[in-house]
Amino acid sequence: MNDTMNWLAVYPEILLLGxxxxxxxxxxxxxxxxxxxxxxxxxxxxxxxxxxxxxYFEGGFTLYGMQxxxxxDPLGHLLGFFAxxxxxxxxxxxxxxxxxxxxxxxxxxxxxxxxxxxxxxxxSANNFLVVYLGLELMSLSLYALTALRRDxxxxxxxxxKYFVLGALASxxxxxGLSMMYGATGSLDLxxxxxxxxxxxxxxxxxxxxxxxxxxxxxxxxxxxxFHMWVPDVYQGAPTAVTLLIAGAPxxxxxxxxxxxxxxxxxGLAVDWQQMLVVLSVGSMVIGNLAAIAQTNLKRMLAYSTxxxxxxxxxxxxxxxxxxxxxxxxxxxxSAMFYVVTYVLTTLGTFGLVLLxxxxxxxxxxxxxxAGLARRSPWLAGVMAIFMFSLAGVPPTVGFYAxxxxxxxxxxxxxxxxxxxxxxxxxxxxxxAYYYVRLVKVMYFDEPVDTTPVHAARDVRAVLSLNGAAVxxxxxxxxxxxxxxxxxxxxxxxx
Amino acid sequence: MGxxxxxxxxxxxxxxxxxxxxxxxxxxxxxxxxxxxxxxGFAVTxxxxxxxxxxxAAMQFVENLPWIERFNVRYHLGVDxxxxxxxxxxxxxxxxxxxxxxxVITERVNQYMGAFLILSGLMVGVFSALDGLLFYVxxxxxxxxxxxxxxVWGGPRRVYAAFKFFLYTLAGSLLMLIALVYLYYKSGxxxxxxxxxxxxxxxxxxxxxxxxxxxxxxxKVPMWPVHTWxxxxxxxxxxxxSVVLAAIMLKLGAYGFLxxxxxxxxxxxREYAWFIIALSLIAIVYIGLVALVQQDMKKLIAYSSVAHxxxxxxxxxxxxxxxVAGGIVQMISHGFVSGAMFLCIGVLYDRxxxxxxxxxxxxVNTMPKFAALAVFFAMANCGLPGTGGFVGExxxxxxxxKTNFWIAALAATTLVFGAAYTLWMVKRVYFxxxxxxxxxxxxDVNAREFTMLALLALAVLxxxxxxxxxxxxxNVSVTELLRHVAVSKLN
Numbered sequence: 001m002n003d004t005m006n007w008l009a010v011y012p013e014i015l016l017l018g019x020x021x022x023x024x025x026x027x028x029x030x031x032x033x034x035x036x037x038x039x040x041x042x043x044x045x046x047x048x049x050x051x052x053x054x055x056y057f058e059g060g061f062t063l064y065g066m067q068x069x070x071x072x073d074p075l076g077h078l079l080g081f082f083a084x085x086x087x088x089x090x091x092x093x094x095x096x097x098x099x100x101x102x103x104x105x106x107x108x109x110x111x112x113x114x115x116x117x118x119x120x121x122x123x124s125a126n127n128f129l130v131v132y133l134g135l136e137l138m139s140l141s142l143y144a145l146t147a148l149r150r151d152x153x154x155x156x157x158x159x160x161k162y163f164v165l166g167a168l169a170s171x172x173x174x175x176g177l178s179m180m181y182g183a184t185g186s187l188d189l190x191x192x193x194x195x196x197x198x199x200x201x202x203x204x205x206x207x208x209x210x211x212x213x214x215x216x217x218x219x220x221x222x223x224x225x226f227h228m229w230v231p232d233v234y235q236g237a238p239t240a241v242t243l244l245i246a247g248a249p250x251x252x253x254x255x256x257x258x259x260x261x262x263x264x265x266x267g268l269a270v271d272w273q274q275m276l277v278v279l280s281v282g283s284m285v286i287g288n289l290a291a292i293a294q295t296n297l298k299r300m301l302a303y304s305t306x307x308x309x310x311x312x313x314x315x316x317x318x319x320x321x322x323x324x325x326x327x328x329x330x331x332x333x334s335a336m337f338y339v340v341t342y343v344l345t346t347l348g349t350f351g352l353v354l355l356x357x358x359x360x361x362x363x364x365x366x367x368x369x370a371g372l373a374r375r376s377p378w379l380a381g382v383m384a385i386f387m388f389s390l391a392g393v394p395p396t397v398g399f400y401a402x403x404x405x406x407x408x409x410x411x412x413x414x415x416x417x418x419x420x421x422x423x424x425x426x427x428x429x430x431x432a433y434y435y436v437r438l439v440k441v442m443y444f445d446e447p448v449d450t451t452p453v454h455a456a457r458d459v460r461a462v463l464s465l466n467g468a469a470v471x472x473x474x475x476x477x478x479x480x481x482x483x484x485x486x487x488x489x490x491x492x493x494x
Numbered sequence: 495m496g497x498x499x500x501x502x503x504x505x506x507x508x509x510x511x512x513x514x515x516x517x518x519x520x521x522x523x524x525x526x527x528x529x530x531x532x533x534x535g536f537a538v539t540x541x542x543x544x545x546x547x548x549x550x551a552a553m554q555f556v557e558n559l560p561w562i563e564r565f566n567v568r569y570h571l572g573v574d575x576x577x578x579x580x581x582x583x584x585x586x587x588x589x590x591x592x593x594x595x596x597x598v599i600t601e602r603v604n605q606y607m608g609a610f611l612i613l614s615g616l617m618v619g620v621f622s623a624l625d626g627l628l629f630y631v632x633x634x635x636x637x638x639x640x641x642x643x644x645x646v647w648g649g650p651r652r653v654y655a656a657f658k659f660f661l662y663t664l665a666g667s668l669l670m671l672i673a674l675v676y677l678y679y680k681s682g683x684x685x686x687x688x689x690x691x692x693x694x695x696x697x698x699x700x701x702x703x704x705x706x707x708x709x710x711x712x713x714k715v716p717m718w719p720v721h722t723w724x725x726x727x728x729x730x731x732x733x734x735x736s737v738v739l740a741a742i743m744l745k746l747g748a749y750g751f752l753x754x755x756x757x758x759x760x761x762x763x764r765e766y767a768w769f770i771i772a773l774s775l776i777a778i779v780y781i782g783l784v785a786l787v788q789q790d791m792k793k794l795i796a797y798s799s800v801a802h803x804x805x806x807x808x809x810x811x812x813x814x815x816x817x818v819a820g821g822i823v824q825m826i827s828h829g830f831v832s833g834a835m836f837l838c839i840g841v842l843y844d845r846x847x848x849x850x851x852x853x854x855x856x857x858v859n860t861m862p863k864f865a866a867l868a869v870f871f872a873m874a875n876c877g878l879p880g881t882g883g884f885v886g887e888x889x890x891x892x893x894x895x896k897t898n899f900w901i902a903a904l905a906a907t908t909l910v911f912g913a914a915y916t917l918w919m920v921k922r923v924y925f926x927x928x929x930x931x932x933x934x935x936x937x938d939v940n941a942r943e944f945t946m947l948a949l950l951a952l953a954v955l956x957x958x959x960x961x962x963x964x965x966x967x968x969n970v971s972v973t974e975l976l977r978h979v980a981v982s983k984l985n
Contacts, residue, residue, distance in 0.1 A: 373646075377605070381513065388638060393664075394631040400562075403627075403675070407565065410675045418676070425668040432664055436641070436657070444645040444653050478562040485564060 009065025009072040012052045012080060013120050019045035020113035027106030035104050039095060042109040043088055046116065050084035053077045057483075062490060064126060068188055071126040075491035078483060079255050079340075080123050083248040086343055087116050090247055092462045093351040094240035100359045103148050103238060111148075112244065115141035119252040122259075128177040128187040131256050135173070135220070138252060139166050142245055146237045158236025165219070165229040173216025179209030180265075189264040196267035210268055213260060214275045220253040223313060224282035227306045231290075234302035239357060239364065242298060243350040246305060247343050254339040257316065258332060258491065266328075269320035276317045277420065283310025284427040291434045298364045300434060301349060304390060307431055312338040314424055315405040321412045330411065333488040334404035337481055341389075341397045341473065348386045348466040352379065355455050355463065369438060371447025379453060379460075380442045382467035389470045391435035392428055397473035397480075402428065404481065496557040497538055498571040501581060502619045505535045505588065509611030516604025525596060528607035532592045535614060536585040542578055548966050551575065551974030553624060553688070561628070565678070567685050570625040575971030576752050576822065579964060580621040580745055583829045586953075587741045588614040591734040593946045594837055598733065598844055599647065606647060609639040610734060620746050626674045626685045629753075633710075633746060634667055640735065640743065647732040655723075655730035662713055662723040670710035670754075673703050677758070691757045694983045700762035707755045708770075714747025717770075717807060718777040721800045728796035729849070733840030736792065740799050741833035745825050748806045752822075752975065756810065760979040763811070770811040775904050777804025782911030786918070791842075791849050794919055795835045798875060801908060802828045808905055809890035812897045813979060819965055819972045820889025826964060827874070827882030827957050834871040834950040838864070841943055842923075846932045851922050855929025860936040865924045867939075867947045872920045874954045876913040882957030 007014075023045065027038045057077040064071050091112065098104045118138025125131040143166065147159035181187055183205040184195035195201055218226040234242050261272050287307025294300035315335030319328040356363030356372075363369070373380035389398035409421040455463075473480055495503075508531035516524040547554060553572030561569040573581060591610050599606045616639070619632035637660055645656035678685050681693050695703070713720045724744075728736050756763045778801050785797035802824065809821030841864060842857070843849055858865035874881035877888075887908065894902035928934050939947070957964060 373602075373605075377513075377602075384638075393638060394634045399631070399634070403565075403671070406672065407675045407678065410672065411679045413679065418672070421672055421675070422669070425672060426665075429661065429665050429668055433657075433661060436660055439641070440645060440653055440656070443642055444656070476561075478564060481562065481564045 004065070005067070006063055006065035009063045009070055009124070012049050012056070013117060013124070015052065016045070016049050016113060016117045016120055019048075020110055020117060023113060024106060024110040027109065030106070034099065035106070035109075038106055038109050039091070042113060043091060045113065046084050046088050049116075049120075050081050050088070053081040053084060057081060057487070060486075060490065069127045069130050070121075070124045072124055073487075073491055075258065075487040076123040076255065078487045079251045080120055082340055082343065083116065083119050083123070083251045086247040086251070086347055087112060087244070089347050089351070089462060089466065090240070090243045092458055093243060093347070093354045096456050096459060097240045097354045097357055098238070101149060101238060103240070105148075108145065108148060111141045111145050115145070115244065116248065119248050122252045123255045125256065125259055126189050128181065128189070131259060132170070132174055132177065134252070135256065136170060138249060139170065142241070142249070145241045145244060146233065148241065149238050152238070154236040155238055158233045161229055161236070162233045169216050169219030169226065172212050172219065176209045176212025176214075176216060179205055179212065183209060189259060192264045193266065196265060206268060207271055210265060210272055211275070213265075214272055214279070217253065217257050217260070218279050221250070221257070221309045221313070222306050223279040223309055224286045224306060227283065227286065230306055231299050231302040234305070235296055235299045235364075239298065239350060239354050239362070243347065243354065246301075246346050246350060250309070250339055250343055250346075254312070254336065261316070262319070262328075262332065263491065266320070266325070270323075273317045273320065276313050280310045280313035280317060281420075281423065283307060283313070284424060288427050288430040292430070294434075295366055296364055297353060297366045297369070297438070300366065301346070304431070304434070305346070307427070308342050308390070311402065311405060311424060311428065312342065314420065315408050317420075318408050318412050318417055321414060321417075327408065327412060329485065329489050329492055331408040332492070333481070333485040334408040336484040336488060337404050338401040340480070340484065341401045344466070344473075345386050345389045345398060345470055348382065348463060348470065349390070351459070351463050351466065352383050352386075355379070355459055356453065358451075358454070366438060366441055367448065369441050370445040370449075372442040374447050375450065376453040379455070379463070382463055383442060384439050385467045385470050387435040387438050389474070391432040393432070395471070395474040397470050397477060399474065400477040400481070496555055496571065497541060498555050498573065498581075498618070498622045499557055500538045501535060501542075501585065502571075502615045502622070504538065504615070505531055505611040505618075506615035509608040509615070512604045512611065513608035516608065518601065518603060521600065521603045524604045524607055525592070528592045528611060529589070531611055532585070532589040532614070535611075536582070536589055539582045539585045539618075542573060542581055543963075543967065546578055546967055548575070548970060551971045554578075556624075561625070565627070565685065566683050567627045568625045569628060570686060571622045572624050573622050575968035576975065577621045577749065578967060579822070579826050580742070580749060581618050583745075583826055584614055584617045584621065584742050587738060587829065587833055590833065590837070590946050590950065591737055593942060594737065594840060595732075595734050596942055598840070602646065606643070606734070609643050610738065613639040613643075613738060617742050617746065621749060624687050626677065626687055626690065628685075629687070630667070630671060630674055634664075636743065636746070637663055640739070643735045644727060644731045648730040648735070650730075651726070652730040655726040658723045659727040662720070666710040666713035666720075669706045673706035676703070687753060691978065693758070695759065697761055697765075697984060700759035700983070701765070704755055704759040704762035704766060707750065707759070711747040711750035711755065712773075714750070715744055715803050715807060716747070716800060717773045717804070718781060718800065721777070721781070724800060725793050725796040728799075728836075729790060729792045733836060733843070736836040736840075737833040740795070740836055741829040744799060744803055745829065748803065748810070748821070748825055751807065751810055756979050757975060761982050761984055763979060764813070767811040767813070770807055771901060774804040774808035774811070775901065777801055778808070778905055778908050779911070782908055782915065785915040786911065788915075789850055789852065791839045791851055791919065791923070792836070794851075794915060795832060795839065798912065798915065799828070799832050801912070802832070805887060805890055805905065805908060808901075809893065812894050812901070813976060814893040814896055815972055815976060816896070817890050817893025818976065819968055820886050820893055822968055822972070823889060823957070823961060823964055824886025827886050827954065830950050830953045830957070831871055831874045831881075831883050834947060834954070835875060837947060837950070838868040838871060841939060845936055851919060853930070854923040854933060856926045856933055857924045857936065859928050860933060861938045863944065864939040864947075867951055869920055869924060870951055871954070872916045874958070876916040877909055880955075880958045882954040882961075884958055885961045
């Protein structure tokens with residue numbers, strides 16, 4: 001199994017790499033200031049990759065390729081499919097915004113494709129080094145994208161922070177992985193899993209290694225106490241890039257968490273679960289409390305992300321109970337459902353921030369949303385759906401995400417986990433306050449800015465679809481839940 | 495699609511359509527569409543009572559389809575004697591609310607009507623859901639339209655009131671969510687309420703469940719001391735919002751006690767009945783006195799609602815046929831009466847733009863027709879025999895006497911306090927000499943206002959004179975519920 005190249009396993013990545021190069025070249029010959037050919041070529045490429053991912057997911061098989069360096073399984077392809085969709089939606093929302101801010105260049109599209117390639121590589125990694133490779137490819141592209149608006153102070157500052165802290169996090173992760181390698185003698189996830197399973201490995205080295213790995217992952221997920229970069233980068237980066245950072249990369253971070261911690265180190269679950277509980281509760285407390293104090297919407301959403309990721313991590317903490325992995329599939333698929341629906345909702349919230357921005361005006365203060373229900377009832381309604389979903393109020397999809405995680409906790413039947421569920425619920429009540437406050441601003445306050453809302457037709461249509469999806473998955477969440485469960489079950493079986 | 499599904503989804507779909515395509519330029523079309531939808535929504539609920547089999551406690555008009563297969567959640571609807579009248583009440587009050595807003599709401603009419611129609615469908619869903627999660631979804635979803643209604647069309651402190659309403663009720667119901675998930679796990683993967691009724695549970699688990707449900711339902715009822723959101727919400731909400739809050743939303747909580755707390759945790763319910771009874775008595779006596787000193791008419795009626803709902807919870811937790819049935823009758827009649835009281839205040843407010851009792855006096859001189867109706871509702875509110883308000887209170891007191899005379903005696907003070915605060919308000923607002931120029935300039939109710947008040951007056955009178963159709967429907971279900979609660983589930 002491990003000595004073949006098996007090119008079939010990496011077709012999506014090859015296609016993505018090829019198209020990223022083609023887009024870079026084609027753009028040189030594009031004279032249209034709107035960069036339409038580049039834009040459409042990029043969208044078409046991602047759509048093709050998405051279709052490929054979906055076809056692989058439907059196939060439902062697990063294949064190892066490149067001498068066991070990569071794996072192609074339903075988990076990777078489902079998340080890959082969602083990552084592609086998220087990126088396409090991001091590009092639709094971003095186009096008018098970057099067009100009016102001197103960012104509409106070929107680099108934007110090429111770098112986006114490269115970051116998507118990095119995500120794709122991470123999703124199918126079966127080896128420590130491949131995980132790292134994908135992570136760096138994605139991160140470097142995103143650093144460059146953050147800095148793309150050269151003459152804009154805050155963006156440059158955000159890019160600098162993002163780069164320094166991101167590099168530090170990568171260092172942590174790499175250091176942790178090297179310790180795991182030193183202890184187990186392998187970089188291959190399955191080999192590491194087996195080596196840990198033998199119980200012959202020096203436990204202390206493993207524990208120190210896993211502390212560093214969890215710290216690195218915590219950085220990437222933006223969990224407390226490794227969250228410092230999140231608010232600054234979210235606020236400072238051009239909103240279009242914020243959306244690129246807040247969307248698909250969260251899926252990738254979730255995927256490598258599963259690959260490293262579950263597929264590689266499930267034997268150490270008792271140890272990393274404890275760490276994740278601390279990260280998770282810390283994130284929910286700090287994220288929710290700090291979000292209340294924000295007046296900048298992008299910063300508020302950044303803290304909200306921290307809190308939401310904390311809630312998602314809860315799902316990962318309940319997989320192994322008393323050394324028993326029976327509830328693992330349930331727990332991990334709940335977390336996966338959470339992260340997928342979170343990305344879906346986040347796309348819409350930042351999409352609206354993008355839409356309300358105009359030439360020379362950023363609609364990123366909460367007060368910029370005042371009276372939106374009068375200026376545009378439709379868009380205000382869509383935003384309200386997103387907010388109620390983030391707050392976890394039915395009938396939106398955010399409710400089922402929270403429900404799935406809570407039932408994973410309660411079904412362990414361990415008192416500690418049930419109390420954890422109670423704590424999570426009470427903290428999400430605090431969260432509800434600031435989400436509902438935005439609804440208040442949109443519906444109850446008088447508009448300060450009475451300029452009519454101009455929205456490109458495609459942006460408006462995709463936003464409406466986005467809102468409809470949040471509502472539709474809230475009324476019929478069964479299908480998406482089943483897909484996540486199927487992907488996780490297959491990933492655990494292999 | 496069964497009748498219940500139509501009763502739920504018809505108003506929701508109509509409301510969503512109004513939200514999507516209604517415009518203020520076509521406000522009249524929006525109003526007529528809303529009225530049509532409300533009447534149609536009511537019409538489909540009528541066969542629920544006419545076709546109701548009063549000889550069985552089993553669920554009727556059942557619909558049962560898979561919904562979320564991964565968690566074995568089902569789209570399971572049905573009504574029994576405990577819930578069927580609330581479905582009708584909800585649909586009926588929705589018609590009244592639509593009529594009451596006719597000339598009053600002139601801005602964002604489609605959003606106002608749409609919110610109320612959606613709210614109506616959701617509340618019917620709460621009363622007919624037989625799946626725990628489905629119940630929760632409807633129960634929680636009602637917060638969204640009510641939050642918007644209070645916040646957009648409310649009074650000066652509407653933002654504060656809307657937030658208080660939203661966060662208070664959300665806090666309570668989130669604890670219930672944990673309880674539901676726990677029951678799901680304990681019952682081996684079922685969200686069916688009827689399965690949970692049969693589930694044996696140890697006392698410690700029952701106690702925790704009981705208090706988790708208590709958190710959700712006590713806030714909603716609302717019981718003392720978690721009632722403080724209600725006066726704020728009532729005072730700030732527009733008339734329609736107050737009517738729906740008082741007439742139906744409070745009943746969601748009391749209904750929850752009947753459907754969840756008592757049958758799922760019967761041992762804990764008996765164990766902690768003293769606690770509920772104590773809180774109910776405080777609500778009846780203390781809140782009755784609080785109502786007495788209110789300056790604002792809406793606040794007065796809000797506190798009177800808390801006191802009346804105290805009667806309902808008292809009736810439930812003395813575990814006696816008559817008292818439980820009395821509690822349910824009281825809920826229905828309070829739905830009509832308190833709704834009507836808020837409409838009366840709305841009628842005055844639309845003309846004078848004040849809710850202060852002191853701003854009025856001698857209204858009967860300028861609005862004789864209106865005053866007659868208003869005084870009638872006031873009488874019903876203090877439980878005059880012959881009105882709906884009397885039947886429920888009488889049944890509860892009678893049932894309670896069988897359990898404990900002193901509790902009944904304390905509860906019966908409501909007849910004194912209720913009469914005191916209501917009649918004193920009536921005296922100051924309606925009777926006496928014309929107090930000021932505002933009152934002198936008042937025009938009597940128009941045909942629209944008269945129609946909605948008269949409809950309610952007929953309902954109140956009917957319940958007072960001939961309550962048999964109401965009690966007949968619930969008798970078997972109440973008996974069955976009490977038989978169930980009497981059996982221990984400890985082993």
